[in-house]
Amino acid sequence: MKYSGQTRFLxxxxxxxxxxxxxxFKVLLIQRGFAPERKKxxxxxxxxxxxESLEIAANRVLKQLTGLEGVYLEQLQVFGDPHRDPVERTLAVAYFALIDIQQYEKQINHEYNAExxxxxxxxQLIFDHEQMVEAAKKRLRYKAALHPVLFELxxxxxxxPQLKNLYEGLYGTTFDKRNFSRKVLSTGLLVKQKDKDKGNSxxxxxxxxxxxxxYSENFQAFLKFIPNPDKFL
Known part of the structure; x- marks a missing residue:
């Protein structure tokens, strides 16, 4: 049984x-493998x-095109402009993932020139993909101002200093070194180790x-960690 008189969408x-x-802070892209916009x-x-459910499809697509699996994935929003895909009417459900590049680099395959x-x-990206990246960046900036979600990276x-670099890369700004360190340590989420990284100084x-x-018990620990997050959105 199907609903009569209704148009099917992809x-x-x-x-x-x-x-x-x-x-x-970086974003992973591939070269599209089929027309239209092939190799873009x-x-x-x-x-x-x-x-498939949406989540299963997102994980399958990510693994199929990049080799990545077992990463943090979160649904962003639906992009449904009638003309977003020039071939057929297609709704796109966008997800964003957060990964530590060094941890997952060996997983990445380069069949589609992932870079x-x-x-x-x-x-320049195909279709409305630049809008998707911008929307994901805004969502992540907002979440990172309220929660310690960037630790997934x-x-x-x-x-x-690495944590400071991460936040500065996402927000496109520079944070005061001492103030940043004080605020991070005040959350009580970090456990100091005995060893040091001496590669940079x-x-x-x-x-x-x-x-x-x-982290699990008190996910609100970073609340107001970034002052005036609205100015970055």
């Missing part, structure tokens, strides 16, 4: 993958199969680990 999922390499830079996208780009050096051990910077129990 439904796709598109994945915006944000990553951090320890110094820079694109997000990871594909059509939902009849028996990391700095957000402000991103090439960090290795198990990290330094305060003679004095070195202590490593920290995330207290995962406190």
């Amino acid at each position: 439904i796709a999922v598109d994945c915006i993958v944000f990553g951090f390499d320890g110094e820079k 830079w694109s997000l990871m996208g594909g059509f939902i199969q009849p028996e 990391w780009f700095l957000l402000d050096e991103m090439p 960090l290795p198990e051990k990290f330094t305060i 003679r004095k070195g910077a202590f490593y920290y680990k995330l207290d995962k129990q406190k």
Whole structure:
């Protein structure tokens, strides 16, 4: 049985993958494998199969096109402009992912020339994919101002300067070094380690680990961590 007199639409999922390499905040792109816009830079996208849920489709598409699996994925929004795809009417459900590039680099396959780009050096994208990236960036800026979600992008051990680089890359601004450190440590979410990273200075910077129990129990710890987050949205 089908609803009579109704037009059928295609439904796709598109994945915006944000990553951090320890110094820079980046987005992962591929070259589209079929017409139209073949070989043009694109997000990871594909059509939902009849028996798939949205989440299963998003994870399948991401693994199929990049090799990535087991990453943090969150639904963003639906993009439904009638003319967004020149071939057929297609609704796109966008997801964004957060990964530590160094941790997942070996997973990435390069069949579709997957490549990391700095957000402000991103090439022109197909269809409405640039709007998707911008929407994901705004959502992430808002979430990161309220919650410690950016820890999904960090290795198990990290330094305060690395964390500062991550936040500065997302917000496109510079934070005061001492004030940033004070606010981060005041959350009580970080556990100081005995060893240091001496790769960037003679004095070195202590490593920290995330207290995962406190992270789970008190996800509001970063509330108002970023002052006036609305100015970044």
